[in-house]
Amino acid sequence: MLNNNNSKIDVDQVSVKCRAQWLRRQKHLPGTVPSEPDHFPITTIKDTDGISLENGTSLLSVTNLRHLVDGIEIHDGEEYSEEEFFICAVLLLNFVPGKLLNEMPLNTQLLFNAGMAVGSLDRDLKRFDLNLGKGSSFLSNEAMVKEGCCAKMVYSSNALSSREQRMDFVCAKLQRPGFCWDLSRADEIVEQCLEAVTDPYHVQMVREVCEAFRKNVKPKLHLLPKQIIHGDANYSNLIFTPGSNGFTPYSVQDIGFIDFGDLNYSCKVFDIAISLMYILNVEEVFNCERTQMAGNFLAGYHSMHPLSSEELEVLPVLVASRFCQSLVFGAYISKHVDHGNEYILETAKNGWKNFEQFWKTPREGVLQLWLDMRENTRQN
Numbered sequence: 001m002l003n004n005n006n007s008k009i010d011v012d013q014v015s016v017k018c019r020a021q022w023l024r025r026q027k028h029l030p031g032t033v034p035s036e037p038d039h040f041p042i043t044t045i046k047d048t049d050g051i052s053l054e055n056g057t058s059l060l061s062v063t064n065l066r067h068l069v070d071g072i073e074i075h076d077g078e079e080y081s082e083e084e085f086f087i088c089a090v091l092l093l094n095f096v097p098g099k100l101l102n103e104m105p106l107n108t109q110l111l112f113n114a115g116m117a118v119g120s121l122d123r124d125l126k127r128f129d130l131n132l133g134k135g136s137s138f139l140s141n142e143a144m145v146k147e148g149c150c151a152k153m154v155y156s157s158n159a160l161s162s163r164e165q166r167m168d169f170v171c172a173k174l175q176r177p178g179f180c181w182d183l184s185r186a187d188e189i190v191e192q193c194l195e196a197v198t199d200p201y202h203v204q205m206v207r208e209v210c211e212a213f214r215k216n217v218k219p220k221l222h223l224l225p226k227q228i229i230h231g232d233a234n235y236s237n238l239i240f241t242p243g244s245n246g247f248t249p250y251s252v253q254d255i256g257f258i259d260f261g262d263l264n265y266s267c268k269v270f271d272i273a274i275s276l277m278y279i280l281n282v283e284e285v286f287n288c289e290r291t292q293m294a295g296n297f298l299a300g301y302h303s304m305h306p307l308s309s310e311e312l313e314v315l316p317v318l319v320a321s322r323f324c325q326s327l328v329f330g331a332y333i334s335k336h337v338d339h340g341n342e343y344i345l346e347t348a349k350n351g352w353k354n355f356e357q358f359w360k361t362p363r364e365g366v367l368q369l370w371l372d373m374r375e376n377t378r379q380n
Contacts, residue, residue: 013173013176016173016174017260017261017263019128020125020128020228020263021260023125024121024257030096030241030256031096032096032256032257032260096239097241098242098256099240100236100237100238100240101240101282102235102236108296111279111293111296111297112377113251114255114297115275115297117300118271118275119300119301119302119304120304121233122229122268122272122301122304123304125227125229125230126227126268171265172265175264176265181232181325181329182266183266183267183270183318183322183325184266184270186213186321187210187211187214187218187321190206190210191207191210193329194207194328196328196331196335197328205356206324206328209320209321209323212320216314217317221267223310224268224314225269225308226265226266227268229264229268229270229271230262230263230271231263231264231270233271233275234274234275239255240255240256241256242254267311268311269311269315269318272315273318275297275301276298276319277323277326279293279294279297280293280294280358281347283350290357290358291369292369292373298373298374299370299374302374303378312370312371313367315367315370316366319358320355320359323354324355327348327352330344330346
C-alpha cells in the first residue's frame with residue numbers, strides 16, 4: 001500500500017514512479033515493477049467494523065472527487081464524517097530473487113559494480129521519457145495546462161506533445177515540497193527533530209554538520225544539476241540477482257533496484273551521497289577502511305554518470321547530512337511515533353560510531369582519496 005492513513009494520493013506522482021520502474025524492465029534489467037503501470041487498485045480502509053470498499057482500477061477515477069458509500073462521504077485522506085475512511089493506492093509488484101547488498105560479502109569489484117548500477121540508474125532517469133499513449137489521461141493536455149507548466153503556449157491538441165514539456169510537468173510533480181528526506185533542506189528539518197537525541201556529544205556533531213551544510217552547501221545548491229533521482233538507493237534497496245552464468249562477480253546487469261517510493265526531482269549528487277552514507281555504515285568491513293569502500297562505490301558511479309567539480313566539492317558534507325537525517329529521524333520517530341520499531345533504528349546500531357569516524361576525518365582528505373581512486377580507476 002503506497003500511502004498510510006495520514007497521506008494523500010498524488011495520482012501523477014504514483015504513475016511516474018510506476019513508469020520509472022517499467023523503464024528498467026524495458027531495458028531487461030532486474031527490479032520490481034507493478035503489474036500495470038497505468039492502473040492501480042483503489043480501496044478505502046476503515047479501522048472499525050472491518051469495512052473495506054473498492055472503487056475501481058484507476059486512481060484517476062477518484063482524484064479530487066468525493067464518493068458517497070452507504071451514506072458516508074469519503075475523500076482522499078480527509079474526514080467527512082464521524083467514521084474515518086481513507087483512499088489508498090495498492091500496487092502488486094513482482095518478486096525479485098536475489099541478495100541485498102548488505103547481505104553480500106563485499107569486495108572492491110562488487111562495490112565498484114554496485115556504484116556503476118546506481119550511476120546507470122540515474123543516467124536512465126535523467127533521460128526518462130514517459131512515452132505515453134494517446135489513451136492515457138496522465139500527462140494529458142488538460143492536466144498540464146491545469147498545472148500551468150505551459151501557460152505561455154496557445155492550447156491545441158498537439159501543443160503539449162514534446163518531451164521537454166512532458167518532462168517539465170513530471171519534474172514539477174516530483175519536486176515534493178515538504179518531503180522530510182529532501183537533502184536540500186537537511187539542516188532545518190534535522191534541527192527540528194534534534195530534541196529526540198539524548199547524547200550531548202551526538203547533538204554537537206549534528207549541529208556541526210548543519211552549520212557546515214549552511215556554509216558550504218546551501219550557497220551552491222543553484223549550481224548543482226537536477227534530475228529525477230531514486231532518492232533511497234541504500235544497501236537494502238540494491239538487489240543482486242543470479243547472473244546468467246551463475247558466477248560472481250555480479251555484473252551491472254545483475255543488479256536491480258527496489259522501493260521507488262522516494263523518487264523525486266532534486267540535485268543529482270544527492271543520490272550518490274545517500275548511497276555512500278549507507279556504504280559507510282555497512283556492518284561488514286573487508287581489508288580496507290570504510291572511506292575506501294565508499295571510494296570504490298563512487299568510482300563506479302562516476303564512470304557511468306560523472307559528477308561535476310561543484311558536486312564533488314559538496315559531497316562529503318552531503319554524506320554527513322544524510323547520516324544526520326537517518327539517525328535523528330530514527331530517534332524522533334522511535335520516541336514520538338512508533339516506539340519499539342526496530343527497523344526505524346536500524347541505522348543507529350553502528351551509525352553514530354561510523355558517523356563520528358567519517359565526520360572527524362578531515363573532509364579535504366576524504367575528498368582527495370575519492371578523487372585519487374576515481375582517477376586510478378579511469379586509468380586502469
